[in-house]
């Protein structure tokens with residue numbers, strides 16, 4: 001489709017597919033402020049030295065050649081044509097600039113995102129009640145179960161192609177590393193109220209890479225994990241959730257990224273708009289002279 005500059009705002013914990021090895025989902029926005037999901041990308045970008053020149057992190061700006069992911073109906077989902085050609089062209093370091101970007105994209109509440117039909121969004125919760133781990137037998141959402149199942153493909157015979165219903169193998173990146181082991185993904189997440197006055201509360205799983213990695217290190221929520229992801233985030237930071245739905249369950253959202261500027265961070269006043277405007281497409285309507 002086109003080469004786009006994308007501000008990387010979220011990276012999810014690698015998912016494992018038996019046939020294609022571990023893959024990562026990246027979310028961000030392009031220069032027009034349009035949400036983008038880049039999926040799948042091979043984990044080896046982050047794990048192997050050979051790719052350190054294209055290895056990117058949150059708030060890096062990357063240049064990628066993308067096209068609409070044909071098998072994924074979500075409008076934000078893009079396939080990277082050749083991940084080896086990814087270019088890291090910049091980085092946004094300043095919290096107030098990051099906040100200005102997030103403010104431009106901010107959704108009022110979860111319900112609005114669901115209604116909009118978008119598959120990605122960002123909210124600032126009204127109140128964060130807890131961060132906790134949920135035992136598997138208590139999982140209610142099919143989407144959560146699906147993600148956990150996907151992580152366990154290493155122990156099953158299902159391949160990523162079968163999972164996504166993709167017939168053409170060439171549509172996937174070459175990430176065949178069947179020996180790579182990734183630990184089972186636990187359900188960890190937040191209980192919170194969004195800003196919808198009618199909100200009845202959310203329990204949302206977190207698949208943000210940093211958060212999952214931290215939990216993997218300590219294995220329990222109590223202690224350093226809760227200290228960082230709850231106490232610190234609530235007391236010293238303003239926590240925002242970047243949320244995304246799953247391919248199969250459009251109404252089920254998960255927290256795919258955490259954005260946490262220090263408390264009191266102010267947005268930057270900029271003279272020029274942060275995002276470019278797309279020219280309005282010409283429709284027949286533009287050519288029809290209106291009679292008063």
Ligand SMILES: [Zn+2]
Pocket residue numbers: 109110111193194195196198199200201202
């Ligand atoms: Zn809500």
